[in-house]
Amino acid sequence: MRAEGHVFKYGDNVDTDVIIPARYLNATKGEELAQHCMEDIDKEFIHKVQKGDIIVADKNFGCGSSREHAPLAIKCAGVSCVIAETFARIFYRNAINIGLPIIECPEAARAIQNGDEVEVDFDSGVITDKTTGQTFTGQSFPPFMQRIIAAGGLIDHINGR
């Protein structure tokens, strides 16, 4: 599995309230949530994002609320992968459980700049910044989590057992 797209770059502690503000949590459908994705941190995001684009952020991405609406909004906005130095733990679980590819890689998170064109190979964990030519190796998932992702998410994984 691969992802390729232009990068939207953010800093530390991007919280789930700015990813999808609570005023929109009276919706549950991904397509509707996606219309407000990143609204309180980057009003331009939803107008600029193209299918396949990649979010890159620094420490503790997705901190705060357990709202699964956050990874769902990102996924349904067309984002193919989130790369961060670290993820908050509930966001990490939720992303795996709904099948949003995420990858922890401090080096890539620090080096990649807003607007860069980046390619991610999930099988090898190799991240390539095609704009600068740099490559990085992210942390790959343990086999247990790979099985959940391969099954299409936690519920399908359980159903398949």
Added chain:
Amino acid sequence: MGMTMTQKILAKHAGLDEVKAGQLIEAKLDLVLGNDITTPVAITEFEKAGLTQVFDKDKIAIVLDHSTPCKDIKSAQLCAQSREFAHKYGITHFYDVGQVGIEHALLPEKGLTAPGEVIIGADSHTCTYGALGAFSTGVGSTDMAAGMVTGKAWFKVPSAIRFELVGKPKEWVSGKDVILHIIGMIGVDGALYKSMEFTGEGIAYLSMDDRFTICNMAIEAGGKNGIFPVDDLAIRYMEEHSKRNFTIYTADKDAEYEETYTIDLSLLKPTVSFPHLPENTKTIDEVGDIKIDQVVIGSCTNGRMDDMRVAAKVLKGRKVADHVRCIVIPATQAIYLQAMREGLLEIFIEAGAVVSTPTCGPCLGGYMGILAAGERCVSTTNRNFVGRMGHVDSEVYLASPAVAAASAVTGRIACPCTL
């Protein structure tokens, strides 16, 4: 190598003699929780997968607390969906308007959370029940759906940080000040993926409500869970609230901690978190002159009896400043009733505050106290992120009920000791 309290609970629930930090396990669940925002997403997953059974109708709690009494049509639809599901599957612990309280105050009060249990909830503040010596942690809606079906969840066994609490806190210093101090010290990701285990003789000076507040905000330091040892006070709490049997786990003497911090509670001062992260803490003598527009006293963090009593102690015979709106929200119906019987509601209303039915409303910027651009709120809630309580240009200052009440009176962030 010995195990921490959290590791022992997880080992037992995974059917293992021993677990190590980093190990992936599948653990049996004693309780699976959801609210009116997260449950509908779980139900959709549940139904999409064609599932038709829950693992145990007595071990699922659905609490309609976030947008209730419903704030708009869409929220009403979500509550209707949750209500229908709860009825269809005969969910024993379903709480709707009239019985509902804020989930993390309500479940311990109803005796549904006990020492030694493994609890997941589709709400990040599920870590609250660590105050009773349970392993409890927040998850998302899909984990909730999976938990409702299988009665199990996967976990990576966490490593731990130990907080050795010593000394006796001074007047006006509460559990909220302890946890804000800790978050200020270690940062919002200082305990990322880890357990926060609280120990030490200073615990004896913390009430159960203080401990609930401390564990409630473990997530604000990135923690997987917060946990207290089960002492006489916790046992007494269980005896008063539940008839259930429970198991008490204690950390091994040679348990491994990544770090140990010793915190002298007698040195702590009332503490305030400045916008826009809980780690931006200042002690009350450092805050300067901050004029405010609103005060919220309530939430799963600070809407319990201790919180109502201290707020009333400060507000008694005083008036909320002219330019301030003060909103008091007892966290459950039982707390509301008790506050009424003790005359606290009268004190709030005479002071010029409003008292609301239990709801999470303002904490997450849902309803019941939304902020306009440029407005500042002192709140006893748990998060002060950008736009958390309303407009992206509003500001939230996190504090204890004592500081919040004093701030309501002076119209500026204030210590009750200065009134």
